[in-house]
Amino acid sequence: MQLEELKNKFEQFLKQKGHKITRGRFGIIDKIASYGTHFEIEELVRWISNQDKSVASRSTVYRTVRLLQEFGAIREVIKLGNRTIYEFVAGKPHHEHLICVECGTIIEFYKEEIEELQDKVCEEHDFTPVNHRLEIFGLCSACKERRHENRGLEATA
Amino acid sequence: MQLEELKNKFEQFLKQKGHKITRGRFGIIDKIASYGTHFEIEELVRWISNQDKSVASRSTVYRTVRLLQEFGAIREVIKLGNRTIYEFVAGKPHHEHLICVECGTIIEFYKEEIEELQDKVCEEHDFTPVNHRLEIFGLCSACKERRHENRGLEATA
């Protein structure tokens, strides 16, 4: 299981930084892994506290998410209004997101050409990219359908 | 001056929504226009309150920025940590941003091909895009230089 490998690497990371290997930190990783890819911190806090309060407190979750971000296991992938949606990367290949503003559905995609064009743009501006985020907001097919139906009803009213 | 045109259109917009044409709202537009393209709301609030407190209060600035966003004259273009950077669009053509994480410099760019590829991706997923945001975080040329210098000194130490 590659989750174990990730934990080992995280252990290295912590040691290098002079941090300790604690029950809470690794418990949080397990919870994140079993939650699903996309999550918001408050959501995760609630989920953890419902499942097993002994894993970690709100503060520890926030602090650990920060560490995991530094480590690179987690990425801030969507920023919508005052919400921040994270994703457990865990060796998953890089990708971008389509976000349905109606129902919140998230679709992942990857387009090699877009990545290449970005590199080209950076070169042109003598800019050294560290990371990037492409968010496309809109309507998923289901919500588009739903809107059409509603429009129809309104039109007859 | 196209600012006047924008104001006229905004006036239409307000009327359609049953909103009123007030001194504050238009004063804020002037301040935003004279501030420069990129701004954060708190920054704008301070700027306005330094220049002329009678223009509008913090609440009105927040409320008006929201309206201007709905109207489409303002866009949330960069979300970094807990900061939100807005941009006064005012008929400017669409573009994306390179953001220097060291000094905060913002570079605008536009790549037709990237836009086209995004449309293609949306089609492939039967997704109807409404808007999008591409943020590339990294180091501008000046900051890259500076880092190299520092690395040099550290190496000799």
Add this chain to the structure above:
DNA sequence: CCTCCTGTTGCAAATGATATTCAGTTAGCG
């Protein structure tokens, strides 16, 4: 194993950005 030092945890309180409530004010229809 025990001990000690340092980093960690949980809680509660602090922050910071943004939203809202409410009482007084104003736009603008009729």
Add this chain to the structure above:
DNA sequence: CGCTAACTGAATATCATTTGCAACAGGAGG
């Protein structure tokens, strides 16, 4: 004009996130 609905400012609430602090627990060295 006069009235009503919308607007405004100030203070207050909210929401996510951070921090201070006292109690606690890794883990290196004995």
